[in-house]
Amino acid sequence: LLARDNYLPHVFALKADRQVHRHGVLALALVSAALLVFSGGDTNTLVPLFAIGVFVGFTIAQVGMVRHWRLERGKGRLGKALLNGFGAVLTGVATVVVTASKFTEGAWLIVVALPLLVAAFGAVHRAYGRIGERLGLGRIPEAPHRDRSLVIVPVSTLSRLTSEALTAAASLGDEVRAVTVCYPDPEDRTQLHALERAWAEWDPGVPLVRLSCERRSLGRPIAAYVREVAAGEPATRVTLLIPETEPERLWQRLLQNQRGAVVAHAVRRETDAVICRLRFRVL
Incomplete structure (x- = not known):
């Protein structure tokens, strides 16, 4: 999904003959192997990393739903926005608590990695934007001619x-x-x-x-x-x-x-x- 939206290289959106995102699977396998080596195979170190990533994802998703309900003009949108907002507060607090309590046990890696990932996504997106502008994507090009x-x-x-x-x-x-x-x-x-x-x-x-x-x-x-x-x-x-x-x-x-x-x-x-x-x- 990130590759489709120009936040990762498009190669990650390609599927192999067996309809599997081969490059994404290989990239995740390499990162997983690196984490295993980094942690020495200690699950007590890896579980907090997983928990922080999950809570951060839940918080962002809930905040996004609050924004969605604010723009939506349907019935009951206020109650839905409050429910999602309450969920965002809970998961946000859980993120802060787990990060603070496990910071010296490896949680600092997420604190460093997440901003770097977001910055990398933004750089990839801007690069694709420049390429699209140069290629004239979305605009009708000139008629072809023979040279x-x-x-x-x-x-x-x-x-x-x-x-x-x-x-x-x-x-x-x-x-x-x-x-x-x-x-x-x-x-x-x-x-x-x-x-x-x-x-x-x-x-x-x-x-x-x-x-x-x-x-x-x-x-x-x-x-x-x-x-x-x-x-x-x-x-x-x-x-x-x-x-x-x-x-x-x-x-x-x-x-x-x-x-x-x-x-x-x-x-x-x-x-x-x-x-x-x-x-x-x-x-």
Whole structure:
């Protein structure tokens, strides 16, 4: 409910295939485990924490009902408001008594945690408010239109994955460019020349752009090139298509070099380009 009302990350409102709020359950499990470790498994320490949380919740709920009856114009609202007000007084007094009597036995944790939680909820709510304002939620957006599109594909070698990536890029954009990063090392230059010769022999109809980099960085030169293209062609929609292999088994992901993740992180952080990660299944 808190996630639905923008007071917690929306991931906590998602349900798994079995209609269980998986992320909420996992978060509660971690917090519960931390409390068990903190208290040493002593229930005499945990019960007051539970009692204070319950009484605080009851007090807030009863006060909320009093406000509700004040705004309600129905019959008997005064008696209902008095009943809820009396309940709020009782639970409020119980909260103060339990907190004071058990303060040194662990109740201080609730006194510290509750204001921090409320502050965190408020920060999350304000963040979602700013995001909603930027996205124009609740307002009718402009009509969609078609921009000229340029798809940039990072390559390092020629393979079936390269061919699949360029085919997908040609289907997505009006123009396709392949880019490769070269370094000053003699071995890297030899590999670059071999790639350029193989590219010319293959002749896919897509230019291969060489990006020089003095330092052994992969993401930054590609991000710089994307920024340069976006600045020189402001009316063009730039898309970065990153080809990656999808291994047959989960453990085989440890064998991947993670170049795609490095490039995607750099371009996402430094540019507004659309990032598309093409998964090629290796079966």
